Amino acid sequence: MFLDRPSIVPGQRYSDVLRERVADCDVLLVVVHRGWVDARDDETGVRRLEVAGDWVRREIDQALHSGKTVVQVLLDDAEPPRPAQLPERIRELAIRNAQALRQEAYGSDLAELIAVLETDVSRTWEPVPPPPAPYRPGRWLGVVTAVLSCAGLVTVPALPQDDGWARADGLPLTLYAALFSCLLLCAPLIAVAVGRHLLRRPVDAWERDLHAVKHRTYVRQTWPMAAGLVLIAVFGALSMWGDEGTQASLILLLVLGLAVARSGALHIRLERRDADLWTRWPQGLPDPVTRPVLRRAVARLELRLAGFRPPLSREQREKAKWELAGLREALGRLSGEARRSRVTWLRQDHPWMFGGCVLWLSLTAATALEAGIAFGAAGRGTPRVYAALVVVALIGTALALATMELGHRHQRRMRTDLVTEAGARVADLAERVTALSAPARTKLSSPAPRPEEYAEPD
Incomplete structure (x- = not known):
């Protein structure tokens, strides 16, 4: 919207600015009041429209001859000018359809004018670009993981080992380390299995509810559980340390303080x-x-549409359709991610965990190999012992592969379910946009508030 006096900066040549603005505009509104045709110059008494240098006439002339859309806006009881009343250069204005803007029907007349302008004015909004993609380590992580794994397989068996265990008729420490490593590998397997099977339905329902609310609401609903878990952990740690754990308790409190600040x-x-x-x-x-970002985006669009009044303006329709297109594109990406191979899923979604798991398995195999070397040096290396060590290494590998398989199936199911759930909601939102957009905007009892002008509800 351009108004001459408020829009021209002091010091600018208003003649140049007016010509530039008329050339840049999509629609020129000619506001016609009662007596507009017969308005005369105060000094000469000549009708203003007859003065070739009159700026109103020059702006209308430029707009008409440059192919602009020119709309007459008739204030109250003003009549549209007849062709005979206008100079030849702007006579075409008389055959352009007019729009009334009456004081007693200001709301509905303004809505009709907006509807006219919506089809001719260029888009004035631009979508906000998405946030940058999170950092993903490249090939260097795979190279570092491979080097460290090979170094562990070579270095650990080469370390000197005390043979006191043989004289005491015991077992080498590296065997205990390998067995303990396999025991630890059971923890993620159990966690994934419990989360995927036993707690699947309640966790899914809980996530659906929490993902759709604002962060403030999410914190209000989840902080008691988080605080309870922290207190249990602190109490357990202090109980284990007993009277000698003062220093460790201070360190723990410092860590908790940093965690709270973060x-x-x-x-x-x-x-x-x-x-x-x-x-x-x-x-x-x-x-x-x-999943939280996608569900939150769907819930936010639902709240916006709930605050819109029919019929939607052009800007509202375009923005809603743009968001729907973005949601459909995101659902398509999720559907493609659900079909990824196991290694691709780990490499893209959990690169650090993948590298750590590979390194962990290599160290487990290295400790088992070191235990076999220790048995051989002590003269106890029998085929049965070596077979048992191989079984230990295979058990660790099987536990890791089972965890990966359950995790891969779990993420695939979650993505597939989310595509189905959000796809149905997006289709419903598209129907709602269509329903709110029809019939075309003609009259409106009062201007509808824009949802972004008030706080987002919880």
């Missing part, structure tokens, strides 16, 4: 992110998109 900073950042996503829309979804 959580507070993260909470503030996410609160601002929520407010930004509500007021500046539409915003692109990150790639890759997580």
Whole structure:
């Protein structure tokens, strides 16, 4: 919107600015009041429209001859000018359809004018780009993991080992280390199995509810559980240390203090992110998109549409359709991610965990190999012993592979379920946008508030 006096900076040549603005505009509104045709110059008494240098006439002339859309806006009881009343250069204005803007029907007339302008004015909004993709380690992580694994397989068996265990008729420490490593590998397997089978339904329902709310609401609902787990951990640690754990307790409290400070900073950042996503829309979804982010985006669009009044304006329709297209694209990416191979899934989603697991398995195999060397040096290396050590290494590998398989199936099921769930909601939102957009905007009893102008509800 351009108005001459408020929009021209002091010191600018208004003649140049007016010509530039008319050339840049999509629609020129000619506001016609009663007596507009017969308005005369105060000094000469000549009708203003007859003065070739009159700026109103020059702006209309430039707009008409440059192919612009020119709309007459008739104030109250003003009549549209007849061709005979206009100079030849702007006579075409008389055959352009007019739009009334009456004081007693200001709301509905303004809505009709907006509907006229929506089809001719260029888009004035731009989507906010998505946040940058998270850092993913490249090939260097695989190279470092391979080097460290090979170094462990070579270095650990070469380390000197005390043979006191043989004189005491015991077992080498490296064998205990290998067995303990296999025992630890059971923990993630049990956690994934319990989460995938026993707690699948309640956890899924809990996640669906929490993912759709604001971060503030999420914190309010989950902090008691987190605080309880922290207190249990602190109590257990202090009980284990007893009277000698004063120094360790101070270290633990320091770690907890740093964790609370970091959580507070993260909470503030996410609160601002929520407010930004509500007021500046539409915003692109990150790639890759997580389940909480996707569910939150769907819930946010549902809240917006619930606050819109039919019929939607052009901007509202375009923004809603842009967000729907982004949601469909994200669902397509999720569907493709669910079909990834196991190694690709680990490498893309959990590169550090993948590298750590490979290194862990190599160290487990190295300790088992060191135990076999120790048995051979002590003269106890029998085929049965070596077979048992091989079995230990195979058990560790099988536990890791079983954890990977359960985790891969779990993430594939979660992504597939999310695509089905969110796909149905997105289809429902598309139907709602279509319903809110029809019939075309003609009259409106009062201007509808824009949802981004008030706080996002919980």
